[in-house]
Amino acid sequence: MSVEHLDVLIIGAGLSGVGAAYHLMKHCPSKRFAILEGRAALGGTWDLFRYPGIRSDSDMFTLGYNFKPWTNPLAIADGPSIRRYIEETAQENGIQEKIRFEHKVLSADWSTEQATWTLQVQRGDETEPVSIRCQHLLMCTGYYRYEAGYTPEFKGREQFQGTFIHPQLWPENFDYSGKQVVVIGSGATAVTLVPAMADKAKHVTMLQRSPTYVVSLPEGDSISAFLRRFLPETWVYRLARTRNVAMQMGFFNLSRVWPSLVRKVLLRLAKRELGADFDMRHFSPSYNPWDERVCAVPNGDLFNVLREGKASVVTEHIDGFTATGIRLKSGQELPADVIISATGLELQLFGGMSVAVDGVPFDAAQSMGYRGIMLRDLPNAAVVLGYTNASWTLKADLSSEYFCRLINHMDATGMRQCTPRDAARAVKTAPFLDLASGYIQRAAGKIPSQGDRAPWKLYQNYLFDLALLRYGKVADGYLQFSSPQVVKPTENAAAV
Structure with missing residues (x-):
């Protein structure tokens, strides 16, 4: 049986996944890719949560994508409006056709010999999972378990x-x-x-x-409502976004000092x-x-x-x-x-799928974040996560842009494998998320750590990340590039 082979697989069709698809189509237009979504609808969090009053807890000028202005007069928006915004983005940019619904990824195994990921995917109600291969894996599954939230044991x-x-x-x-x-x-x-x-x-x-x-x-x-009377929508959006980023950062830093x-x-x-x-x-x-x-x-x-x-x-x-x-x-x-x-979330990385490198299970808790995007010793894979002190999409957009830069760098230099390494193990570790929230403390043994210096430190600073991820050098000495000999698997080369 032939196995389909794509250049990139995006896991998750929520806010991050749809944004990642846009950046991939813009910056890596020749890449064949698909979005695998375990549920029957796009939207991720904004489709799953349907409780009364569901809304953003960040302003939509920063929670919105950097490439699509938020034009709704509500700066703090309700869930259905956000879901429509994601759907519009997918439809306007031809992303909808790339989404494969009810495709739940069970496992992903990296082969160093083939420089390829092999995913086992459950399609709908089919009995047997199918295999799909790719060179790059972009995990936009969020950080919590969709099947259930956290509920303490209540006596009686x-x-x-x-x-x-x-x-x-x-x-x-x-x-x-x-x-x-x-x-x-x-x-x-x-x-x-x-x-x-x-x-x-x-x-x-x-x-x-x-x-x-x-x-x-x-x-x-x-x-913004006043400025719309005189300025183009894109200008209004950029001005509001810049202002609100500055206010968020100022408030956070003032709280620390x-x-x-x-x-x-x-x-x-x-x-x-x-x-x-x-x-x-x-x-x-x-x-x-x-x-x-x-x-x-x-x-x-x-x-x-x-x-x-x-x-x-x-x-x-x-x-x-x-x-x-x-x-x-x-x-x-x-x-x-x-x-x-309303007792919180159950944190979960990789959307619950098991991840392995050359058949050896990968333990994220023993790893360390690289630029807040990749993980030490995990090749050709990114985990797109947002900020905890600002809007999610600010970091998600930068992460996807950076991963596209990395893919293009690898193509330009003829490299097929890229792995963050800390060979000397000289970097001191700290908790990945510097918050005392219960859902983070409960997951302390499940999530990776961060380091005490760049590029392993998670700065939670948009301007710093903007400079580092959009304009910084890709080959920084911590990324190990290689080009294993190509061992061609049986594949279906049809474009998606």
Whole structure:
């Protein structure tokens, strides 16, 4: 049986995967490629998550692609609008035809002898997986497990007679009108759900173990709306993007240099939104800003429903579930018809597929990130991830552009294999993500480390990465290039 051989395989048709396809078509137009998507629709996160109020937690001028202006008047956009934006990008650029839906990658094995990846792919309901080969692998699968989110063990959960939901698996057409709702959590999902459900529910309680920094941001962008009257859309987008990148970086760096000052400002702003009588312990974290992500709420919607009494916040530990709600350590019981476990994600690299080099399983936890894109000792492969302190797509776009530069460099020099190496093992390691968030701490033994110096250090700095990835030297001495003798496999050379 013949095995199809392509130049590049992109895994995942979400925000990153569609963007990667655009950059590949622009910068490497001769390359034959396909996008393998395990689900039946594109959009990734923005198609999977369907809970009430689902929206971006970054402004769309920076979450949008660097090549396609965001023209919607909403700067903080809802999930369906973002999904349509991704679909438009795919349709406008001929990317839709490159996507193979219901193609779930089970494994990928690199052969040094052939300088080729061989993937085992499950197609739909077919019994046997098929093999597809490629020279370059671009993994745009995100960083979390799609099948289920993280749900802690709750004592007595089986006793609860109401409805228990994790937002990642939201039931279609679920009606919560007139019901008592308890949302467990205080992160981005929780602060989105509470105001979105407050108008229809009888009451919504946000039950948090510890507070999170929450800041109100305008839902629209009045400056861009004004400039659209005089300037082309592309100019407006570039100006807004530049301004917002500068603001994001400035806020993050200020938080690192003067955390006490930033903390005072954030708490003062929250107090102004909530009113003088509100108990601020519910919004006064014990950690400094950006030790964990800061949550943004458009037009202060969370603060509004709390101030109006449609929702409330309880800061307490859970003792267990009862038939009619949640019992707290204090002895108080929260009545609930619906309990929503907005308790986070399960981190997962490579979309859950197993990865091997010459038949030996590759353990990402024993590796180290190279430029925040490739992994030490893993040939011809990139893992596209976004920023934790800024919009995801800022880094995803740069990563895809860089990988295209790398492919073109290899073609120009006649090299078929490229592997990041730290031969001397002289680089000191540190956690890959410098955040104390629970989902990151739970995955400490699953994800790679970063180094203490370039190119192994993850700087989380867009301007630094822009200079390094778009204009920096590709052959930097840490990438080991080689050209193994070609051993031709049986292949189908038809272009995709």
